[in-house]
Structures are given as C-alpha cells and as structure tokens.
Amino acid sequence: GEDVxxxxxxxVREGDSSVINCTYTDSSSTYLYWYKxxxxxxxxxxxxxxxxxxxxxxxxxxVLLNKKDKHLSLRIADTQTGDSAIYFCAGDLDTGRRxxxxxxxxxLQVQP
Amino acid sequence: xxxxTQTPSHQVTQMGQEVILRCVPISNHLYFYWYRQIxxxxxxxxVSFYNNEISEKSEIFDDQFSVERPDGSxxxxxIRSTKxxxxxxxxCASSFQNQETQYFGPGTRLLVL
Numbered sequence: 001g002e003d004v005x006x007x008x009x010x011x012v013r014e015g016d017s018s019v020i021n022c023t024y025t026d027s028s029s030t031y032l033y034w035y036k037x038x039x040x041x042x043x044x045x046x047x048x049x050x051x052x053x054x055x056x057x058x059x060x061x062x063v064l065l066n067k068k069d070k071h072l073s074l075r076i077a078d079t080q081t082g083d084s085a086i087y088f089c090a091g092d093l094d095t096g097r098r099x100x101x102x103x104x105x106x107x108l109q110v111q112p
Numbered sequence: 113x114x115x116x117t118q119t120p121s122h123q124v125t126q127m128g129q130e131v132i133l134r135c136v137p138i139s140n141h142l143y144f145y146w147y148r149q150i151x152x153x154x155x156x157x158x159v160s161f162y163n164n165e166i167s168e169k170s171e172i173f174d175d176q177f178s179v180e181r182p183d184g185s186x187x188x189x190x191i192r193s194t195k196x197x198x199x200x201x202x203x204c205a206s207s208f209q210n211q212e213t214q215y216f217g218p219g220t221r222l223l224v225l
Contacts, residue, residue, distance in 0.1 A: 031213065042218035043155070043203060088155065098143060098207070099157035099168055100214060 004089055006103035013111050018079045020106045022072040022089035029091040032065060033100070034074045037086045046074070046087075076108075084110045114138045116217035118204050124223045125194055133189045133220045135204030144187045145205040145214060146179065148172070155203065161187065194224045 003025045012018045024032075029051050035043040049056045049063045049072075056063045062075040072089055086105040093101045117136045125131050137144050146158040159169045161179055176198075178190045187206075191198055201221050205214040 033213070035216070043216040045213060045215060048213055090155075097168060098145070098160045098214075099170065100147075100155075101157070102155040104154050 004091060004093070004101050004103040006087075006089060006106045008104065009107050009109070011109045011111060012079050014079060014081055016079055018074075018076040018083070018108055018110075020074045020076075020087050020089075020108065022074075022103050024070050024072065024089075024091055024093060024101075026091075026093040029093050032063075032072050032089065032091045034061075034063065035088045035090060035102075037088065037105070039085075043088065079108075079110050081110045081112055084108055116204055116206055116215055118202075118217040118220050120220060121218065122221045122223075124225065127196060127224055128193050130190065130192050131194055131222060133191075133202050133204075133222070135187045135189075135217055136185050137187055137204065137206030138208075138215060139185070141206035141208050141215075143167075143207045143209070143212075143214075144179075144181070145207075146189045147203045147205065147216075148200040149203065149219075150197075150200045158189075191222075194222075196224050198222060199224045 006022050031048050033048040034046040036046050047058050047061050049065050060077045064073045086107050088102050088105045090100040090102045119134045144161045147155050149155045157170050159173045160167045176192050180188050201219045203219045204217045207214045
C-alpha cells in the first residue's frame with residue numbers, strides 16, 4: 001500500500017538552513033503537503049505543492065519535488081528557534097481518494 | 113482568517129463509555145474529515161464526509177464509530193463503547209473541494225481509562 005517515510009530527527013543552529021526530506025511510494029498524488037505541529041498543538045498547514053510542479057517558494061520555505069525519485073523536501077531558510085516543531089509531509093496518494101497519508105514526522109530542533 | 117475549531121480540547125472517559133467529539137469546519141467548506149494520532153505514531157485517516165454521507169473510510173473506522181452533521185455548522189465523531197486503545201488525539205479537517213487543501217483543527221485529546 002501507499003506509504004510516506006521521513007527521517008525522525010534534525011538538529012540545526014539558529015540562522016542555518018534546514019532541509020527536511022520525505023519519500024513516498026505512490027506517484028498518483030495530486031498534492032503533497034507540509035504540516036507543522038508544535039508541542040500539544042494541532043496540524044498547521046505550512047505549504048503544499050501541486051504534483052506537476054518541481055519547486056515552490058513561499059518566503060523562507062522552499063519545497064522541491066522530484067517525481068521520478070518520489071522525493072519531497074522542505075527547506076527552511078534562516079531557521080529560527082520558533083521553527084522547532086514536528087514537520088509532517090502528507091499526500092493524497094491514491095487517485096480519487098481524499099484521505100491524506102502522513103509520514104511519521106521529523107522533529108526539528110533549532111539550537112540557539 | 114477562518115479556521116476549524118474543535119471541542120472539547122481534552123476529554124477523559126471511562127472504558128465502555130460513549131464520547132462525542134465536536135468540530136466546526138470552515139464555513140464554506142464542503143468536505144469534512146476525521147483523523148487520529150495515537151501518541152508517538154503517525155496521523156491516520158478515519159473517515160471523510162460529503163453531502164451528508166460518508167464518502168470514504170479506513171479500516172479503523174468500524175461499527176464503533178459514526179459521524180454526523182447534525183446542523184449546518186457542526187460535524188461530530190461518536191465513539192461508542194470506548195476502549196483503552198481509542199486514546200489518541202482526534203483531528204477534524206475540512207476542505208472546499210475534492211482533493212483540495214485540508215485545513216486541520218487543533219485536535220481533541222481523548223484519554224480512555
């Protein structure tokens with residue numbers, strides 16, 4: 001079945017760039033998403049990319065999509081301590097289905 | 113900015129009791145969803161709802177669960193005869209159209225004792 005995989009942990013220094021990676025098994029997604037979850041809080045939509053795009057930039061966030069390798073990444077420029085959170089990638093991996101399949105989340109720790 | 117809201121934020125219940133989790137989706141959205149996240153695990157899809165009926169459900173969403181849109185604004189998830197393993201964070205989400213961006217609420221943390 002469809003699956004989404006992420007590395008579990010990333011630690012960076014404040015001001016550096018962070019790159020969070022995600023791979024998925026099914027290539028029929030329409031959209032791929034990045035959500036942010038702060039401790040005890042809900043899922044905040046950060047950004048998304050349509051499957052026919054390779055790149056999307058939104059202020060400090062850059063999403064890269066490599067459909068051939070089924071690889072999605074989120075780059076956060078000038079990472080701040082407030083960016084410390086768990087980042088989930090998700091996709092609607094089955095054609096026609098609305099259900100999102102989530103990765104296990106990457107915990108980003110930003111060191112001051 | 114419009115947002116999805118959920119009540120209560122936390123609920124503690126005894127095993128075997130029924131709980132109802134409530135959600136108010138974004139007002140012009142047409143598709144509604146429930147997901148759950150067991151502590152330390154992935155967010156899992158439960159069910160989607162459109163035009164007053166279930167449009168998709170996962171294998172988790174068995175006869176113990178039901179959803180309803182009792183009026184024009186609320187969307188509820190009922191869990192009958194709760195089990196210990198139902199303890200999780202339950203997220204409601206909504207989207208305007210099919211396969212469009214889903215916006216999530218803050219979640220209800222359910223603890224079954």
